[in-house]
Amino acid sequence: MKTLLPATAPLGGHALDVAYLCLRLHLGVSIALGAGWSKLINFTSTNELSKLLWQPGALTAPDWFVAQVAQLGFTYPSPYFWAVLAIWGELVGGLLVAAGLFTRVAAAQLxxxxxxxxxxxxxxxxxxxxxxxxxxxxWAFVLIAAIGGGRYSFDYWLARRSARTAAGSHPRQAVIAAASVLVVFFTQPAAAQFARPLSTITSADWQPLLHAxxxxxxxxxxxxxxxxVTLATQLHATQTAPQDLRLQYSYRExxxxTVAGTDHLRILADGTRMEWDGLLMQLHHKQQLPGHTLQLVxxxxxxxxxxxATIRHTVLLADQRYxxxxxxxxxxxxxxxxxxxxQLQR
Structure with a gap:
């Protein structure tokens, strides 16, 4: 076990180690809850205790964060992949820093x-x-990555326990088992999110719009x-280039x-982004629904x-429905x- 844990040691006097423990607890818990958990449950602060409660089925990377990741250039294999990785890094990494378990590794990735x-x-x-x-x-996480967990950490406690006799190893095994349960508990939802199909937009997706x-x-x-306000509307779509579409609308006020309007759509080369009337939009989700209906978010x-503002378009496209x-x-x-x-049909 000693070889699996990054080396750690007391900082000096107990007062210094207590102060360092407080710093580690604050940084770890605040990042885990305020940055990681709040994103997973799609809240932006932890001011209300109710926002920290478990919401089954609600754990996901929020759209605004996926868009931020895409703007930073993390688009391969998908900005959603990197968004999920960052969120779970904040949540699990923060909890590990607070507990002082694998402290250097957790702090380094943060x-x-x-x-x-x-x-x-x-x-x-x-x-x-x-x-x-x-x-x-x-710089705070750089400091923790350099120092380690300190005296009041699981890293230090487990390293000391590993040097003792086999008779004293049972508490250590219990802690290891508990840590393993926590890792499984937090990584199962994350694994489910990483398994989400990654797709691209193609001009073929929009073909049902044409010639009708x-x-x-x-x-x-x-x-x-x-x-x-609801207006009677008509649409005629044309393909102006291999990756470009023009949607011409007619509205009855x-x-x-009768007034006219036009949307210009252009699929970018990587297939994960498109311009919609000049607005750069990232593909967040693509799914084939029942009834041969394609959903794009x-x-x-x-x-x-x-x-x-963050702008979200949810498109449903089938042979007879758009x-x-x-x-x-x-x-x-x-x-x-x-x-x-x-809401259109042909």
Whole structure:
């Protein structure tokens, strides 16, 4: 067991080790709950105890975080893969740092995460002199990776126990068994998320739209009145290039006037992203549903109502049915709001 644990030792006097324990507990628990767990249950803070409660089936990487990962360039094999990896690294890594178990390994991977956040994601990085908390967390995890768990850690306790007689090994085995249960408990949902099929967008996905006239409705939110308005709508789609589509809409206004609108869609070369009227959107989910219906979920960062927002398009496409649900989440909100929805058939 001693060979499996990174070497650790007391820092010196007990007061110093107690202070270091408090630092480790704060960093580990705050990152595990405030960064990892809150993302998994799709909350952005831990101010309310109810937000920390287990929600079966709700554990997933939130769309806004997947979009951030994509913007950093982590698109292969999928930004969703890297988002899940980062979230579980925060959750499990934070708990291990707090417990002082495999402390150096856990702290090192968190230091790598905050290296990216502090110097690549942060808009104005300043090495050493920059006064922002992402860099502070980076250096804190570097410190813990260098020092280890200290006197009050499982690493230190287990290393000492391993040097004792076999008669004293039973408590150690119990701790190892408990740690193994925790690892299995936390990695099973993570493994299920990693198993999620990774797909790409192709021009063939959009072929059912072509060579047909579609009719139905557009329901949109009028921001002035906050009321939903429904218009009779027609659609004609054409392929203007191998990876480009033009969607031409005709709407009948409540006063009887007919107005036109156009959406331009372009699939990017990597197949995981597309531009929708100039907005860069990342493929978050692709699934074949019953009834030969294709579902695409696309997420991007842009503006709506002249405010920064995360924008999500959910597309359902079949031979006789086409729908697009656009939802927005403003920077100050935690939930998505329906912006508009097309329901069309031919």
């Amino acid at each position: 230091a790598i995460q905050f290296l990216i956040i502090a110097f690549f994601w942060y808009e104005s990085p300043e090495l050493i002199v920059g006064m922002y908390y992402q860099q502070l967390l980076f 006239d579609w009719h139905g409705t557009l329901t949109y939110r009028d921001y002035r009145s906050q009321q939903l 409540p006063d009887g006037r 696309l997420v991007g960062e842009g503006q709506d109502d002249n405010r920064p 729908s697009v649900r656009k939802e927005v989440r403003f920077a100050s909100d935690t939930t998505f709001l329906l912006r508009h929805e097309y």
